[in-house]
Amino acid sequence: MGLKEALLEAHALREVADASPLATFGLYRLMLAALQWAMPLKDLAAWRAVWKARRFPPDALDDLARRGRLCFCLFDISSPFYQDATAKPFDNPVSALVPDLPGATNIAHFRHSSDDRTALCPACCARSLVALPAFCTSGGSGKQPSINEAPPWYFLPCGTSLFQTLMLNLPIPGLLPDWPSAAPSGDVPTWEGHTSGPGPVGFMEGLTWQPRRVLLKPTENTEAKCRLCGAPAAVKHKIAFLKGRPPPRDRCWEDPHVLWRAERGARPSPVRPGREPAASDWRVAPRAMLADDGPPIVRQIRELVRRGDVFGETLPTLGLQSFAFYTRQMRYSHAAVTAWPLPLVILAEPEVADALRAELDFAEVLMKDLGKARLWAEAAAHVGRDESWARWQAALVAFEAQAERAFGRLIAEVAAAPADAARRIAAWRRALRGAAERHCCPASSALRPLTSLEADRRFRDRLNRAFAAGGNR
Secondary structure: OOHHHHHHOHHHOOOOOOOOHHHHHHHHHHHHHHHHHHOOOOOHHHHHHHHHHOOOOHHHHHHHHHHOOOOOOOOOOOOOOOOOOOOOOOOEOHHHHOOOOOOOOOOOOOOOOOHHHOOEOHHHHHHHHHHHHHHOOOOOOOOOOEOOEOOOOEEEEEOOOHHHHHHHOOOOOOOOOOOOOOOOOOOOOHHHOOOOOOOOOOHHHHHOOOOEEEEOOOOOOOOOEOOOOOOEOOEOOOEEEEEOOOOOOOOOOOOOOOOEEOOOOOOOEEOOOOOOOOHHHHHHHHHHHHOOOOOHHHHHHHHHHHHOOOOOOOOOEEEEEEEEEEEEOOEEEEEEEEEEEEEHHHHOOHHHHHHHHHHHHHHHHHHHHHHHHHHHHHHHHOOOOOHHHHHHHHHHHHHHHHHHHHHHHHHHHHHHOHHHHHHHHHHHHHHHHHHHHHHHHHHHHOOOOOOHHHHHHHHHHHHHHHHHHHHOO
C-alpha cells in the first residue's frame, strides 16, 4: 500500500505498524508532513471541516500524488526520496542505515550478520530513511545527531482510526499561540530541496530534517535477500552516508511530540530515556499527558477539549503511545513502545489533572526516599553490592511494577467518575503503601548486623515520614 492509498483509506485503517518502533514512528511523521504539504490547514474551522468529514479530501491527495511523483521516488536520478543526489563517496555499508542491524561497531542483539552480507529491499530502505529525522544519533567523522540531538521520548496521541490519529497530530494555526513551530511562514518539507530560512523551524521542516546526506546505489542482477524481511534486495553495495544538517541550535524549534523540561538558567531541553529501560520509565508518559507544559500536540488536544465543540458531549478515551530509543555510547541498544489511555475527560478538568500530576510527583519522591533507605541499609549493615543489594533492587523493581498498575487503574477510575477523584486517590495511596510494605520491608529485614525487627522499624519510620510529607504537598 502506497502513501496515497494509505491516506485515502485512513478512515478504515486502525494504525501504522512495523516490526521496528523507529520505522513505525517515522512513517507517522512522514504522513503528517505529507498531509501538511498537501492540505495545509489555515485555522480551526478548516481543521473541524476535515474532522467532521471523517476522511481526507480525495482531491488534496490527488494533488499530493501529482506533486510528489518525483519527490517520493527512491532511486530517482535528480531528487531521490530522503536522499542527496550529490552525496559521495560510497564508503559506508548499507547496514549504517539501520541502527538495529549488527554492522560495523553496532551492538549485536538477536540478529547476526556482517557488513559484506547485508542487503536491503526498497521498502526496508524507505522505512529506514524515514526513521533518521527522529532517531539519528551522533557518529564518527563529525556526524552530529538529528534535530532533537540525542533521541528523546516521543509521545503520539492515537484515535480509533489512522485518520483520527493523523488529524489529532496535525498543527492548527492560531490554537496555541506559544507554539511558534506550528505554522511559520515559508515552512517546507525537505523534499522540496531547500529550507525555510531564518526564524522558527516549522512543522514540515522539523519532521523531515535530514541529519545525514544519504545516497543509495541500486544493485542490478543480484540474488541477495533483504536482511530485514527476506524480500529480493535492491541495495547491497556501499552507500553514501555523510554528515548532514546539524541540530538548529540558533533557531527556535519545539517538536510536537516531545516533552520539554525547563532547566533553571538554561534553555528547555527534551526529556530523554536513560541508557537502559528502567522500572521508573512508566511515569514519563502520564506526565506528558497531565503536565501543563507537556508536548505541544497534547496541549493542542487539551485546548480542543476545553473549547467543547469538537468531540461532543461524551468525551472519548484516546491512546498515548510513547516511543523510546535507548543508546549506549551513542549506539542503538533498545527500542520500546508503550501505550497509555488518554481520557479526554481528565484533560477537560484542570483540577483533576493537577491532582493526578501531584500523585506522580509523590510517587517519584517516594521512590527517591526508598532509594535513600537502600543506601542507608547498605551503610548500616556494612555491605556493598552483594546479595542484600540485589534483594533491594528486586524489591524496588517489583514495587514500581505494582505502582504502575495501580496508577493505570487510578486513571481509568477517575476518568469514569471525575467527581470521585479524591476517594480514588486515597485508595491509590493505600495501594502504594501496601506495595512498599509488601516488597521492601522483607528486603530491609534481611540485612545484618541489624536485627530484622530493628531494620523493619527503621524502614517503616522512613515510610511513615514519606507519606506524611506527601500528604502535606
